[in-house]
Amino acid sequence: MSGRRQPHPALDLAERLWPILVWVAVWALAAYLLDQPVLLPSPLESLARLGELASTAEFWSSVARSLIRIALGFTLACLLGLCLAALSFAFDPVRRLLVPVVGAIKAAPVASFIILVLVWVSSEDLSLIISFLMGFPIMYTNVLEALRATDTGMLEMARVFGLSTLDRIRSVYLSQVLPSFEAACSLALGFCWKAGIAAEVIGLPDHTIGDHLHAAKIYLDTPSLFAWTLAIIVLSILIENAVRLLISRAVAYVEAHA
Numbered sequence: 001m002s003g004r005r006q007p008h009p010a011l012d013l014a015e016r017l018w019p020i021l022v023w024v025a026v027w028a029l030a031a032y033l034l035d036q037p038v039l040l041p042s043p044l045e046s047l048a049r050l051g052e053l054a055s056t057a058e059f060w061s062s063v064a065r066s067l068i069r070i071a072l073g074f075t076l077a078c079l080l081g082l083c084l085a086a087l088s089f090a091f092d093p094v095r096r097l098l099v100p101v102v103g104a105i106k107a108a109p110v111a112s113f114i115i116l117v118l119v120w121v122s123s124e125d126l127s128l129i130i131s132f133l134m135g136f137p138i139m140y141t142n143v144l145e146a147l148r149a150t151d152t153g154m155l156e157m158a159r160v161f162g163l164s165t166l167d168r169i170r171s172v173y174l175s176q177v178l179p180s181f182e183a184a185c186s187l188a189l190g191f192c193w194k195a196g197i198a199a200e201v202i203g204l205p206d207h208t209i210g211d212h213l214h215a216a217k218i219y220l221d222t223p224s225l226f227a228w229t230l231a232i233i234v235l236s237i238l239i240e241n242a243v244r245l246l247i248s249r250a251v252a253y254v255e256a257h258a
Contacts (some may be wrong), residue, residue, distance in 0.1 A: 070196035073131025123203035127258025146180035
């Protein structure tokens with residue numbers, strides 16, 4: 001029996017890298033033709049500036065401050081999204097009560113939430129709250145839809161075999177919810193990260209990534225602006241891959257012991 005051959009790791013890496021290299025080349029060409037570093041620094045200038053920033057303690061301190069707050073917001077969104085989705089599935093009045101709240105959070109622009117939250121809390125806590133607000137609807141909606149789409153045949157089989165409520169949750173509901181939960185975490189994390197940084201740019205908490213981005217813009221330090229943007233992109237990729245790996249391993253463990 002012949003199966004589809006797996007691509008060689010080197011070829012797979014090349015397929016992933018060549019589009020990035022093409023756009024970096026376009027960026028370099030545009031910077032060369034424009035010849036105005038204040039408007040568009042070259043990739044090498046931006047990378048050199050990123051290297052300078054990364055060699056300072058201030059850079060890593062700012063990254064840590066932003067990352068901790070946004071991670072807390074994401075974690076809170078995951079936990080509350082799971083709990084409220086389970087309650088909404090079990091009790092329809094809870095689901096109806098949350099429909100307008102979740103709908104409003106989805107529909108309102110991020111900037112509106114940032115400005116409103118700044119009225120009530122200090123800028124230090126802004127990115128945590130905004131990250132939570134952006135991640136919660138994704139977690140809640142995906143988990144709730146997965147629960148509502150549970151295979152009724154499997155539930156009937158569990159009832160026939162006399163499984164307890166706990167065993168039914170482990171063997172039926174977890175298998176239905178975990179794939180949706182994993183996908184929701186990956187999606188929500190990206191939204192939380194971007195929204196949290198945007199909140200920092202507006203709220204300007206001291207010694208954060210958003211604070212440095214705003215300062216670079218004010219002083220027309222475009223290489224630093226590009227360098228911080230590159231740092232945000234790289235951190236986003238690393239964090240998303242790390243969280244995805246952890247969640248996939250946790251999902252595999254739960255499925256193996258369900």
